[in-house]
Amino acid sequence: MLAYIVRRLLYAIPILIGVNVITFALFFVVNSPDDMARMQLGVKRVMPEAVEKWKAERGYDQPLFWNGAAAGLDKATETIFFKKSVRMFVFDFGRADDGRDISREISTRMGPSLAVAVPVFILGLFVTISFALLLVYFRASYLDTAGVVLCVGLMSISALFYIIGGQWLVSKVWHLVPISGYGEGLTVAKFLVLPVAVGVIGGIGAGTRWYRTIFLEEIGKDYVRTARAKGLSERLLLFRHVLRNALIPILTGVVVVIPALFTGNLLIESFFGIPGLGSYTIEAINAQDFAIVRSMVFIGSVLYIIGLLLTDISYALVDPRIRFQ
Amino acid sequence: MSLLIVRDLAVRIGAIQPVAGVSFDIAAGETFTLLGESGCGKSMTALALMRLLPPLARITRGEVNFAGRDLFAIPEAGMRELRGGGMAMIFQEPATSLNPVMTIGAQIGEVLRLHGGKPERVIELLELVGIPDPARRASEYPFQLSGGMKQRSMIAMALAGDPKLLIADEPTTALDVTIQAQVLDLLKRLQRERGMAMLLITHDLGVVARMADRVGVMHGGQLVEVSKTEPFFRAPAHEYSRRLFAALPENLSGGRTPSPPNPPLEGEGNKGGCPLEGEGNKGGCLLEGEGHAALLAVENLSVHFPIRRGLLQRTVGYVRAVDGVSLKVSRGATLAVVGESGCGKTTAGKAILHLLKPAAGRISFGGEELKTIAPERMQMVFQDPFGSLNPRLRIGRILAEGMRAQGVQGDVGQLLEQVGLDAAMASRYPHEFSGGQRQRIAIARALAVNPQLLICDEPTSALDVSVQAQILKLLRNLQQQRGLSYLFITHNIAVVDYLAHEVAVMYLGRIVEQGTADDVLRNPQHPYTQALMAAVPRLDGQAGTPLLVPGDPPSPANPPTGCHFHPRCPHALPACKDRYPDATPLSGTHSVRCFIRFQGSGSRVQ
């Protein structure tokens, strides 16, 4: 078991290196820093000096991989690759275009992101699984069919609609909560209600349908027939037998996103003005701040890989076949 | 009054009617068997009695009275009390019928709680069904148990509610022969001790002979014959019942196998044991005769699968699936390789074809060593008629594939006619054919490139008895017409008797006994062979006291020291623990790897 976890950890290293190389190639090889400078400064008629100044300010005035002009070890370290990519492994992300320290920015913005993402995750899971269990309990009835049709309908609606529609109805027509913003202490609750509700509702359609399929697949298995032959009630059957077995496939999809909760929800944060990492990313994209985008790509990948690792571990906890291997 | 009375029961699924008006009674303490081939409606009947039919199936008419109550008038809630309490059920596939994430103890305890038993009885029940170390086993999960143990746990679970009627749906079909005998004996003992009635569903006449008080033969959703067991076996009344008997391999017309055109066992130089015997070659080869060079000679074949563990997934050991096997197949003859699942017989067959890479050994064909596949010499017929034909290709293309790959000219229509099919079937897809027809197509495909040897991997084990008989006959006719040789892999002794000239018995990767069919089947010398023979349910109903081997076959990843069979062997000597016995020739044709000598069947000499 321990060897298994350590092995998964070791496997994460080449993947992180791969992610790093891909991002580096994307940001520095597809376009030269000169191109970026020219674009940031306005494409037409940029003075070469201005380009050089822009690059120097941001540390892009070094060679990509090999600095022949430097001495000793600096030949390898005084390069864009080392400064901008290798340093990421120690979570040193450098500065954004506005001069702020990205690492500090990230750590202060994690809180608001989690404040939205965690309730959306937990409530969403609870609502969708309960709804799916309900449909499965009444499987092959009209309620089930109607539920599935409703889910397909909900799935077909754009997330943007839930947000825009929710803001309009709840905030503008009913005046129940502020349209957007964020506060300190307990006042934050009134800002969070709507984004959380929108996040949960937006996920009901796809989630319910997915869990329903998993439950139905389990219900068709032989051991369920055995349990029925023992005289178990349908309720016990669902909760004691089916749910526990269904947890195994459910975990694959669920655990892997838990670490990613830190990076928040791009759309919701940006629409509701929540100062989290999601809106940070969107602002960076709009401002074309490559340093921030690069950092977020790296963090996102690290969190995903942690998620994969957690998935492996949670499998072992739920499935005795892996636990006793 | 009977415990269970079924009158005119009918079940419908969509347009089909799998059960079409069935009536029978079961008295308390009686064993009633429902006998029939697949699709005859026997399992549906059982599920209808439990009211556990699949979602689309409906009971369309009939009455069932259980212990004086009208079963179809009981509401679902009341039915739940009856299930597990009044009547309990055991299913065919123990591997999937237990909840994989709950311990055995918890699953049995659930029944006890539901039907008013004491939770402590879990251990007692496990002991009752013969599970060693029941306290530890109760806290284990199904995947930690062998197939036989799982089925024993299923039985314990069924007994937990003290049912008056036990329904067992093919309870031993998924098990190995020796385990099958153990489970049948267990069921019989429990039924007798508890005075329980039993409804046993099976396709196997041998199981009926061993277990039943009365038998009902089902065909096309109807009971065509109901009779006491003894008269049934003496003189089956219905035409269909008679056909079932006639289809048994031991009753097939032509009786024993005729000798191959060029009998391999005459000649000189085979008196002094095997000339190949020497360093590293103790496989017990027998059939070496001068002037009778075998068509296929396998020497010391080994196939190992690596076991990887630890941080870097280093190979820490090997599963010796096939461990130094030597055999020979003569021209025009059949060698049967007999063994239970996991003994390595299929792996050996695939390695001989070079579908798997052997770790060691020499395979020669017609005196010439083979290093890669030799499609024009050897072909294979696979076990599963549904998995062996690509569902996306027409039969014509399936048959032509091998010919094209090998540049052989041939006529697809002729091939089909040769295996008893219609030439016009070439334009159809596999799903339009039954299992038996598919197996004929698979044989035709193998024959398309004119091989001299066919490796048949349990080609009839997935088929019903009557279809099996047709395929066996076809194989025998083809052998006579074309002078084909067969390497026939099977676990079915009756099939061996019908088809084989020579027999090799495999246990855990090694051949333990080898000889002519007469040698091995009439005078088995290895205790394992004896156990296999004894475990076969016999039709005369007088199997005597069958020699039971206890326990399950060990894992080939971790075989016992010394003779692999010694932990299960009723005659084991101290020496058996230390050393694997060498092959000892008993006659010019018969050899065995055992320290003990027997005379006759089972009586020990030394």
Next chain:
Amino acid sequence: MKPVLLWSDALFFLLIALALGSVWWGRRQEHLRAAWAAVWAKRRARIAAAALAGFFAISFIDSLHYRAELPREADKPVAYSVEVLSALDALLMPLKLNTEKTYSAPLADESFAKEILADGSSGFPPLKHAGAHLFGTDKVGQDVLYLTLKSIRTGLLIGTLTTLIMLPAAILLGIIAGYVGGWVDDAIQYLYTTLNSIPGVLLIAASVLMMQVVIDTHPDWFATAAERADARLLALCAILGVTSWTGLCRLLRGETLKLREMEYVQAAQAFGVAPLAIMLRHILPNVMHIVLIALVMDFSGLVLAEAVLSYIGVGVDPNTISFGTMINAARLELAREPVVWWSLAAAFTFMFIMVLAANLLADAVRDAFDPRAAK
């Protein structure tokens, strides 16, 4: 008039040709005929397919591009307008040209905004084309119905071309990884795990930003604005493809691993059939149902993704008419007093119909083709 064949047009026509070709080929395959018959047996699926066929027809007409001839001056060679139009524009010319000054409600006959009228009083001036705008007009007075119809092609192209672009790679790598195994399998698995671990939206955002730089620094590559917008659309498809092929590739690898052990594959091996032939004849036809299911299942997700990405600013070119750009332009309109609801309503409704139809058809297709979904 000078016909213009944009890259996306060519790919779209190729896609239609492929679809027609597979229909022609599939009609002779019995198992496909049976499965499709099961799809068409459902009324829901028939309606969904009809709706999608309508969207396809509109997109097809909208993909026949041309540049109009400019009024000819004597003894000068023929000149063409720089504006690339499509047959749909030609059909909808009245809608396209009948613009107003600003917002107007659906079928309204006077303007939405108060103005100082000719007589000096303040009031709602009459529209130039009163009652002609079924869905009203947007901020700059463009007809919303026209915009919505033009959006269809963008959504449809993103939903289909993305999968078309990634399909060869996913099929090839998935089957090879599963069948060949060993280090090849390790390498392919490493590749898709790595790509998969970069969060999709961020990878798309980063790639689109980078692509934007490339396009901006090479204005000379594109003769017209339409070509530039088209390049960006295709690039977006390609980027979406890169981020979405991993799922299909993994599915195909898993299925191939199972099929590799099937006895008919071993039978072919026993005949000495070459690995490539086995992959083509025995593996590929038996995984095509997965490809088809992925194709129809991904479609709706991609259409929805386009709207979100365009909103974030990493979607299609801002000059390309799409559901995303429409929503992005109109997102503050609900906050106005009185509410301007028609642009959003039109965009969301059409997108909903398209995605719902795709989802319903996808369900029917999955039920018919996925052996596991058989009930």
